[in-house]
Amino acid sequence: MWWLSLLALIIGSGTGMWGYSNYRVKKDEAKHPPAGRFVEVEGIRLHYISRGAGRPVVFLHGGILSCRDFERAAEIVAGQGYRAIALDRPGYGHSGRPAGPVSVDRQAELIHAALKQLGVDRPILVGHSWSGVLVLTYALQFPDDVTGIVALSAAMYKEGYPAENGDPVSRLATMPIIGSLLLHTLLRSPLGIRMTDGMLRQTFAPEPIPAGYREDVHALWLRPKQFRANREDILAFPPAASKFSLDYGSIKLPVVFAVGEDDPFDVAAQAERLKRDLPHAELVLLPEVAHMIPQNHPELVASLVHRLVSSKPGPLEKTKRPSSLR
Numbered sequence: 001m002w003w004l005s006l007l008a009l010i011i012g013s014g015t016g017m018w019g020y021s022n023y024r025v026k027k028d029e030a031k032h033p034p035a036g037r038f039v040e041v042e043g044i045r046l047h048y049i050s051r052g053a054g055r056p057v058v059f060l061h062g063g064i065l066s067c068r069d070f071e072r073a074a075e076i077v078a079g080q081g082y083r084a085i086a087l088d089r090p091g092y093g094h095s096g097r098p099a100g101p102v103s104v105d106r107q108a109e110l111i112h113a114a115l116k117q118l119g120v121d122r123p124i125l126v127g128h129s130w131s132g133v134l135v136l137t138y139a140l141q142f143p144d145d146v147t148g149i150v151a152l153s154a155a156m157y158k159e160g161y162p163a164e165n166g167d168p169v170s171r172l173a174t175m176p177i178i179g180s181l182l183l184h185t186l187l188r189s190p191l192g193i194r195m196t197d198g199m200l201r202q203t204f205a206p207e208p209i210p211a212g213y214r215e216d217v218h219a220l221w222l223r224p225k226q227f228r229a230n231r232e233d234i235l236a237f238p239p240a241a242s243k244f245s246l247d248y249g250s251i252k253l254p255v256v257f258a259v260g261e262d263d264p265f266d267v268a269a270q271a272e273r274l275k276r277d278l279p280h281a282e283l284v285l286l287p288e289v290a291h292m293i294p295q296n297h298p299e300l301v302a303s304l305v306h307r308l309v310s311s312k313p314g315p316l317e318k319t320k321r322p323s324s325l326r
Helices: 002-031 067-079 104-117 131-141 168-173 178-185 190-204 213-220 224-250 267-277 298-310
Strands: 037-041 044-051 055-060 082-087 124-128 148-152 255-260 282-286
Touching: 037 104, 044 067, 044 104, 055 067, 055 104, 055 131, 067 082, 067 124, 067 298, 082 104, 104 131, 104 224, 124 131, 124 298, 131 148, 131 224, 148 298, 168 178, 168 224, 178 224, 190 213, 224 267, 255 267, 255 298, 267 282, 282 298
Parallel strands: 055 082, 055 124, 124 148, 148 255, 255 282
Antiparallel strands: 037 044, 044 082
């Protein structure tokens, strides 16, 4: 019967694409081995790179790649007398991820525990893009364990976030069975590659994509586990931002947040809103700079860290534990 032949063809094609996906994951991971070390927290191995010695600066990447986004910035900062640590967030790069959806505050808890194990005391937190909400949530959870915050092209509020109400791709990708099927068959297909390249061009625009970055994204971000982690994070952002933004005004730490004037996303509006919630924070506008500051302007990242340190803020009262965390 014709439909049995068609079914066999579909199953055979799907099985072949699933097998090819697994083959490519193993091959790409072999070509991109861990560049740093691991710390284990609650059975989850988190990968990090560490450079230099001195006052600690912890870099937390956005939603695309890994700690490698901050590799050059970490080297510059380390050369200026800091201990620079860049982490692969849970599920990204070479870090593991707990089973099931992982909330923003849960990620903050895992990272806090990892830094404690590494002997990192009161770091400066640097968060890019999605990690804007992460570093602010971290500061609300552990106010006595942070020296200051540098936020780059940061997403911090639900309103204005590109996936403010979730998005169809994220919902499909995180479905228990259908999601796994799609991630293991279509993600590395010509359609998946074309969509990824379009996303990269949009995210970097109007600046160029650095040499080799596209290939790194194809190798690591297009792995089913990392793509799923990213989609889970996109869905986790709106409720977290709605909850924790109510308490941003209670943060008494020094804060510097920077926005590129050519950023294609609406982060300028988010930055202006944070300035209203945190009048003591410093907003820095960067001319001729777009969204991907760590990748295209690592020297600016280092200068912003120095700007936070050299601002010499006056004594600030301790942040009380906000109602959203009680």
